[in-house]
Amino acid sequence: MTIEQLAAAVLDACEKESVDHMLTGAFAHGLYGIPRSTKDVDVVLSLASGDPIDRVVRRLAGVVQFEEQVQFDTLTWGKRLVGESTAQPPFKVELFELFDDPFVQSQFNRRRRIFSTQIQRETWLPAPEDVVVQKLRWGRSKDLDDARDVLAVQGPETLDMTYIEHWCAIHGTLPRLRDALAGIPPLD
Amino acid sequence: MNPPDPDLAAAELKAMQDSIYREKILRARRQTPEERLADVFELTNTVFTRMHEGAMWQAGITDETEGWEIVRKRLARLRLVHDAGRFASHPPAAV
Numbered sequence: 114m115t116i117e118q119l120a121a122a123v124l125d126a127c128e129k130e131s132v133d134h135m136l137t138g139a140f141a142h143g144l145y146g147i148p149r150s151t152k153d154v155d156v157v158l159s160l161a162s163g164d165p166i167d168r169v170v171r172r173l174a175g176v177v178q179f180e181e182q183v184q185f186d187t188l189t190w191g192k193r194l195v196g197e198s199t200a201q202p203p204f205k206v207e208l209f210e211l212f213d214d215p216f217v218q219s220q221f222n223r224r225r226r227i228f229s230t231q232i233q234r235e236t237w238l239p240a241p242e243d244v245v246v247q248k249l250r251w252g253r254s255k256d257l258d259d260a261r262d263v264l265a266v267q268g269p270e271t272l273d274m275t276y277i278e279h280w281c282a283i284h285g286t287l288p289r290l291r292d293a294l295a296g297i298p299p300l301d
Numbered sequence: 302m303n304p305p306d307p308d309l310a311a312a313e314l315k316a317m318q319d320s321i322y323r324e325k326i327l328r329a330r331r332q333t334p335e336e337r338l339a340d341v342f343e344l345t346n347t348v349f350t351r352m353h354e355g356a357m358w359q360a361g362i363t364d365e366t367e368g369w370e371i372v373r374k375r376l377a378r379l380r381l382v383h384d385a386g387r388f389a390s391h392p393p394a395a396v
Contacts, residue, residue: 138339139345146337148341148344150345187387203372205380252381
Protein backbone atom coordinates (compact mmCIF):
# COMPACT_ATOMS: atom_id res chain seq x y z
CA MET A 114 0.00 0.00 0.00
CA THR A 115 1.20 3.52 -0.75
CA ILE A 116 0.59 6.51 1.52
CA GLU A 117 -1.75 7.98 -1.13
CA GLN A 118 -3.83 4.78 -1.20
CA LEU A 119 -4.15 4.94 2.58
CA ALA A 120 -5.04 8.64 2.51
CA ALA A 121 -7.64 7.94 -0.16
CA ALA A 122 -9.15 5.14 1.96
CA VAL A 123 -9.39 7.39 5.02
CA LEU A 124 -10.95 10.26 3.04
CA ASP A 125 -13.38 7.83 1.38
CA ALA A 126 -14.45 6.61 4.81
CA CYS A 127 -15.14 10.19 5.90
CA GLU A 128 -17.11 10.94 2.73
CA LYS A 129 -19.16 7.75 2.93
CA GLU A 130 -20.00 8.48 6.57
CA SER A 131 -20.79 12.13 5.73
CA VAL A 132 -18.27 13.28 8.32
CA ASP A 133 -16.88 16.76 7.64
CA HIS A 134 -13.12 16.50 7.80
CA MET A 135 -9.76 18.14 7.12
CA LEU A 136 -6.42 16.57 6.22
CA THR A 137 -3.67 18.01 8.38
CA GLY A 138 -0.08 17.23 9.52
CA ALA A 139 2.64 16.83 6.89
CA PHE A 140 0.18 17.09 4.01
CA ALA A 141 -0.94 20.55 5.14
CA HIS A 142 2.65 21.61 5.75
CA GLY A 143 3.80 20.21 2.40
CA LEU A 144 1.11 22.06 0.51
CA TYR A 145 2.44 25.42 1.68
CA GLY A 146 5.99 24.77 2.86
CA ILE A 147 8.92 22.54 1.95
CA PRO A 148 7.66 19.01 1.27
CA ARG A 149 8.95 16.33 3.62
CA SER A 150 8.08 12.70 4.25
CA THR A 151 5.63 11.65 6.94
CA LYS A 152 4.76 8.53 8.88
CA ASP A 153 1.03 9.09 9.14
CA VAL A 154 -2.22 10.36 7.70
CA ASP A 155 -3.71 12.94 10.12
CA VAL A 156 -7.37 13.88 9.79
CA VAL A 157 -9.56 16.19 11.89
CA LEU A 158 -13.19 15.05 12.08
CA SER A 159 -16.16 17.29 12.77
CA LEU A 160 -18.38 16.31 15.66
CA ALA A 161 -21.46 17.70 13.93
CA SER A 162 -22.48 14.30 12.59
CA GLY A 163 -22.26 12.42 15.92
CA ASP A 164 -19.66 9.78 16.92
CA PRO A 165 -17.47 10.51 13.90
CA ILE A 166 -14.47 8.55 15.14
CA ASP A 167 -16.49 5.38 15.76
CA ARG A 168 -18.10 5.55 12.36
CA VAL A 169 -14.91 6.22 10.45
CA VAL A 170 -13.11 3.48 12.40
CA ARG A 171 -15.84 0.97 11.51
CA ARG A 172 -15.69 2.01 7.85
CA LEU A 173 -11.90 1.46 7.83
CA ALA A 174 -12.08 -2.04 9.34
CA GLY A 175 -9.71 -4.33 7.48
CA VAL A 176 -7.64 -1.41 6.18
CA VAL A 177 -6.58 0.20 9.46
CA GLN A 178 -6.30 -1.46 12.87
CA PHE A 179 -7.03 1.15 15.54
CA GLU A 180 -5.93 1.14 19.17
CA GLU A 181 -8.73 0.63 21.68
CA GLN A 182 -7.74 3.55 23.90
CA VAL A 183 -8.21 7.15 22.77
CA GLN A 184 -5.59 9.69 23.83
CA PHE A 185 -5.83 13.35 24.79
CA ASP A 186 -3.43 16.03 23.60
CA THR A 187 -2.09 17.62 26.80
CA LEU A 188 -1.96 21.09 25.22
CA THR A 189 -5.62 21.45 24.27
CA TRP A 190 -7.12 18.16 25.57
CA GLY A 191 -8.40 17.31 22.10
CA LYS A 192 -9.15 13.64 21.50
CA ARG A 193 -6.99 11.48 19.23
CA LEU A 194 -7.27 7.87 18.08
CA VAL A 195 -4.29 6.19 16.44
CA GLY A 196 -4.37 3.29 14.01
CA GLU A 197 -1.97 1.44 11.77
CA SER A 198 -2.43 0.19 8.22
CA THR A 199 -2.96 -3.57 8.10
CA ALA A 200 -0.96 -3.78 4.86
CA GLN A 201 2.74 -2.91 4.69
CA PRO A 202 4.31 -0.39 5.18
CA PRO A 203 3.17 0.27 8.76
CA PHE A 204 1.78 3.77 8.13
CA LYS A 205 -0.15 5.34 11.00
CA VAL A 206 -3.54 7.02 10.82
CA GLU A 207 -4.43 9.63 13.43
CA LEU A 208 -8.03 10.75 13.81
CA PHE A 209 -8.55 13.96 15.79
CA GLU A 210 -11.98 15.02 16.99
CA LEU A 211 -12.84 18.64 16.29
CA PHE A 212 -13.58 20.29 19.62
CA ASP A 213 -14.63 23.70 20.87
CA ASP A 214 -11.20 25.31 21.13
CA PRO A 215 -11.67 28.73 19.44
CA PHE A 216 -8.58 28.43 17.26
CA VAL A 217 -9.33 24.86 16.20
CA GLN A 218 -12.85 25.95 15.25
CA SER A 219 -11.49 28.90 13.28
CA GLN A 220 -8.98 26.68 11.50
CA PHE A 221 -11.69 24.20 10.51
CA ASN A 222 -14.05 26.94 9.30
CA ARG A 223 -11.31 28.41 7.08
CA ARG A 224 -10.30 25.08 5.49
CA ARG A 225 -9.95 24.90 1.70
CA ARG A 226 -10.90 22.27 -0.85
CA ILE A 227 -7.93 21.22 -2.99
CA PHE A 228 -7.62 18.60 -5.72
CA SER A 229 -4.83 16.05 -5.37
CA THR A 230 -3.77 14.14 -8.47
CA GLN A 231 -2.17 11.44 -6.33
CA ILE A 232 -5.31 10.55 -4.42
CA GLN A 233 -7.56 11.45 -7.37
CA ARG A 234 -10.02 13.51 -5.39
CA GLU A 235 -10.63 16.85 -3.81
CA THR A 236 -9.82 17.09 -0.15
CA TRP A 237 -10.08 19.65 2.61
CA LEU A 238 -6.88 21.20 3.95
CA PRO A 239 -6.24 24.11 6.34
CA ALA A 240 -5.31 27.63 5.18
CA PRO A 241 -1.56 28.47 5.37
CA GLU A 242 -2.04 30.96 8.22
CA ASP A 243 -3.65 28.22 10.30
CA VAL A 244 -0.79 25.81 9.63
CA VAL A 245 1.63 28.44 10.95
CA VAL A 246 -0.44 29.18 14.07
CA GLN A 247 -0.99 25.48 14.79
CA LYS A 248 2.69 24.60 14.40
CA LEU A 249 3.85 27.49 16.58
CA ARG A 250 1.31 26.46 19.21
CA TRP A 251 2.53 22.86 19.33
CA GLY A 252 6.07 24.13 19.47
CA ARG A 253 8.17 20.99 19.10
CA SER A 254 11.41 21.46 17.19
CA LYS A 255 9.91 19.92 14.04
CA ASP A 256 6.78 22.08 14.36
CA LEU A 257 8.82 25.28 14.62
CA ASP A 258 10.77 24.30 11.50
CA ASP A 259 7.49 23.60 9.69
CA ALA A 260 6.07 27.01 10.68
CA ARG A 261 9.20 28.77 9.45
CA ASP A 262 9.04 26.80 6.16
CA VAL A 263 5.46 27.92 5.48
CA LEU A 264 6.31 31.54 6.30
CA ALA A 265 9.39 31.36 4.06
CA VAL A 266 7.78 29.65 1.06
CA GLN A 267 4.53 31.63 1.11
CA GLY A 268 6.21 34.90 2.11
CA PRO A 269 4.79 36.94 5.01
CA GLU A 270 3.64 39.57 2.49
CA THR A 271 1.15 37.10 1.00
CA LEU A 272 -0.18 35.86 4.35
CA ASP A 273 -2.72 37.41 6.68
CA MET A 274 -0.15 38.25 9.33
CA THR A 275 -2.74 40.11 11.42
CA TYR A 276 -4.67 36.84 11.76
CA ILE A 277 -1.49 34.92 12.61
CA GLU A 278 -0.39 37.51 15.19
CA HIS A 279 -3.89 37.58 16.72
CA TRP A 280 -3.83 33.86 17.50
CA CYS A 281 -0.15 33.84 18.48
CA ALA A 282 -0.90 36.59 21.02
CA ILE A 283 -3.73 34.49 22.47
CA HIS A 284 -1.54 31.37 22.56
CA GLY A 285 1.49 33.25 23.95
CA THR A 286 3.57 32.24 20.93
CA LEU A 287 4.54 35.66 19.52
CA PRO A 288 8.22 35.09 20.49
CA ARG A 289 8.14 31.84 18.49
CA LEU A 290 6.65 33.72 15.52
CA ARG A 291 9.39 36.35 15.72
CA ASP A 292 12.05 33.62 15.87
CA ALA A 293 10.53 31.83 12.87
CA LEU A 294 10.52 35.03 10.80
CA ALA A 295 14.09 35.82 11.87
CA GLY A 296 15.15 32.33 10.74
CA ILE A 297 14.27 33.01 7.09
CA PRO A 298 17.49 33.77 5.20
CA PRO A 299 17.66 36.61 2.65
CA LEU A 300 16.21 35.26 -0.60
CA ASP A 301 17.60 37.78 -3.08
CA MET B 302 49.86 26.80 12.65
CA ASN B 303 47.20 28.90 14.39
CA PRO B 304 44.09 27.14 15.71
CA PRO B 305 40.97 27.83 13.61
CA ASP B 306 38.96 30.90 14.62
CA PRO B 307 35.72 29.48 16.15
CA ASP B 308 33.74 32.64 15.33
CA LEU B 309 34.80 32.52 11.72
CA ALA B 310 34.03 28.79 11.51
CA ALA B 311 30.57 29.37 13.02
CA ALA B 312 29.89 32.22 10.58
CA GLU B 313 30.95 30.07 7.63
CA LEU B 314 28.76 27.21 8.82
CA LYS B 315 25.78 29.55 9.25
CA ALA B 316 26.30 30.95 5.75
CA MET B 317 26.36 27.43 4.32
CA GLN B 318 23.21 26.43 6.23
CA ASP B 319 21.42 29.55 5.01
CA SER B 320 22.49 28.84 1.45
CA ILE B 321 21.13 25.29 1.57
CA TYR B 322 17.91 26.44 3.19
CA ARG B 323 17.51 29.27 0.67
CA GLU B 324 17.76 26.78 -2.21
CA LYS B 325 15.06 24.62 -0.62
CA ILE B 326 12.78 27.64 -0.19
CA LEU B 327 13.29 28.83 -3.75
CA ARG B 328 12.68 25.35 -5.15
CA ALA B 329 9.44 25.04 -3.16
CA ARG B 330 8.37 28.50 -4.37
CA ARG B 331 8.80 27.38 -7.99
CA GLN B 332 6.39 24.49 -7.41
CA THR B 333 2.60 24.67 -7.44
CA PRO B 334 0.80 23.64 -4.23
CA GLU B 335 -0.29 20.43 -6.00
CA GLU B 336 3.31 19.64 -6.93
CA ARG B 337 4.44 20.16 -3.34
CA LEU B 338 1.66 17.90 -2.09
CA ALA B 339 2.69 15.27 -4.66
CA ASP B 340 6.24 15.45 -3.29
CA VAL B 341 4.99 14.58 0.21
CA PHE B 342 3.47 11.36 -1.15
CA GLU B 343 6.55 10.47 -3.19
CA LEU B 344 9.04 11.27 -0.42
CA THR B 345 7.04 9.25 2.09
CA ASN B 346 6.85 6.15 -0.09
CA THR B 347 10.55 6.42 -0.92
CA VAL B 348 11.60 6.89 2.71
CA PHE B 349 9.63 3.82 3.84
CA THR B 350 11.15 1.74 1.05
CA ARG B 351 14.65 2.86 2.10
CA MET B 352 13.94 2.20 5.79
CA HIS B 353 12.80 -1.30 4.87
CA GLU B 354 15.83 -2.00 2.71
CA GLY B 355 18.13 -0.60 5.40
CA ALA B 356 16.56 -2.70 8.15
CA MET B 357 16.88 -5.89 6.08
CA TRP B 358 20.47 -5.13 5.15
CA GLN B 359 21.43 -4.32 8.73
CA ALA B 360 19.78 -7.47 10.10
CA GLY B 361 21.14 -9.60 7.25
CA ILE B 362 17.71 -11.00 6.38
CA THR B 363 15.76 -11.60 3.18
CA ASP B 364 12.29 -12.06 4.68
CA GLU B 365 10.37 -8.88 3.82
CA THR B 366 7.77 -9.35 6.56
CA GLU B 367 10.53 -9.62 9.13
CA GLY B 368 12.06 -6.45 7.67
CA TRP B 369 8.80 -4.55 8.10
CA GLU B 370 8.56 -5.76 11.69
CA ILE B 371 11.95 -4.17 12.41
CA VAL B 372 10.78 -0.93 10.79
CA ARG B 373 7.58 -1.04 12.86
CA LYS B 374 9.53 -1.42 16.11
CA ARG B 375 11.89 1.41 15.21
CA LEU B 376 9.01 3.72 14.36
CA ALA B 377 7.27 2.81 17.62
CA ARG B 378 10.39 3.83 19.55
CA LEU B 379 10.62 7.10 17.65
CA ARG B 380 6.97 7.77 18.35
CA LEU B 381 7.52 7.35 22.09
CA VAL B 382 10.26 9.96 21.95
CA HIS B 383 8.31 12.44 19.79
CA ASP B 384 5.06 12.09 21.74
CA ALA B 385 6.64 12.10 25.22
CA GLY B 386 4.48 14.23 27.51
CA ARG B 387 2.22 15.32 24.68
CA PHE B 388 -0.60 12.83 25.11
CA ALA B 389 -2.45 11.38 28.08
CA SER B 390 -4.95 8.54 28.33
CA HIS B 391 -7.40 10.68 30.36
CA PRO B 392 -8.25 14.39 30.34
CA PRO B 393 -7.99 16.28 33.64
CA ALA B 394 -11.17 16.12 35.74
CA ALA B 395 -12.03 19.77 35.06
CA VAL B 396 -12.05 19.36 31.27
